[in-house]
Amino acid sequence: MVANRKKFQGVLNILSFNRHFYVIGFLILVTLITIITNLKLPNLFLWFVIGVFAYGLVTPLLVSAYVYDFSGYYSFKWLQPHINNNASVKKIVNINAGFDETSFIIKNKFPTSEIKVFDFYDKKQHTEPAIVRARKVTTTYPNTQQITTNKIPLKDKSTDLVFLLSAAHEIRCNKEKQVFLTECKRICKEDGKIIMVEHLRDIPNFLAFSVGFTHFFSKKTWKDTLLKSGFTKIEEVKFTPFMSVFTCNN
Known part of the structure; x- marks a missing residue:
């Protein structure tokens, strides 16, 4: 692939x-x-x-x-300022919501790293037609594992880098988001981090998607949820006026 x-x-x-x-x-x-x-x-x-x-x-x-x-989103050039040394990243987790366009690209960017891919899609909860159609055409990364949002089957402090790329907003309940992000924090090493990319419920996305911007969450919602999940260092950088990159450290 x-x-x-x-x-x-x-x-x-x-x-x-x-x-x-x-x-x-x-x-x-x-x-x-x-x-x-x-x-x-x-x-x-x-x-x-x-x-x-x-x-x-x-x-x-x-x-x-x-x-x-x-914009170069899939070239991942935007990632480099957030990673000090690619060679130091030994274990990577990429979590999607049923549609995966990034795992093969991440593997190309980190060829010596071990990559585990998880999918938290739940057909009973995630019933939007767009997700259902996306799942029919997505290419599954080898050994992708189905999970629930309250349990990532990895040991504590075992992962250098967790990617959440345009996926976490599919968890609509704030409490469930907090539980999920707490799990993401649990598996991160002391010097590990989470890279989360999301559209925001803000003016640029309202101008772009009109009422469709309500499918996203505000910057305040994300920061409040991340803080409640235990993260102490949260940085947000704009990647185009329409997307934000959140870097979260323990």
Whole structure:
């Protein structure tokens, strides 16, 4: 399995996994245009409605193309400032929520490291259509292990680096997030760290995804949850205006 991604793979994934939103949005737009036309409302109102829907449907795709296809997210160059020495990283854990695009890339970046991959997807709780569709096309890293969010099957202080890449927000309950992140802290060595990448519920993501930004959590929510999970050093750095990299140390 190669780690190279196809051109525009990120935005095509977003469009494919969330196609139900686009179908519904298009049908609503057609319905509104029909109503406005039949009522003979002013053309200005018609173009306003078309503009609003076009913005809501197109902007998320443009932002997703920027973040996932053109920003270098999958090149992992953004990671280097957070890692002092790649050679010192012996054991890595990468945890996903049922869709894994990063484990093979991480292995390429850390060829001498031991990598364990865990998937906390729960079909009873994680029922969003986008996740279900993503799981059908994802490539599973060898020996990926299914886990629950309250138990990572590793010894205390056994891991140098834990990756949570656009995954932790799928845990919707704050209490469950705290339990999960406490487990992540437990398996980290004294000098180990967690690298968590997330969209935030903030102004840039509201402008990008409109009401869809509620699928994410605020910076305050993440920091409060991380502090309650026992982390004492939490650093947040923006990677593009739309994503944040949280580095968490014991």
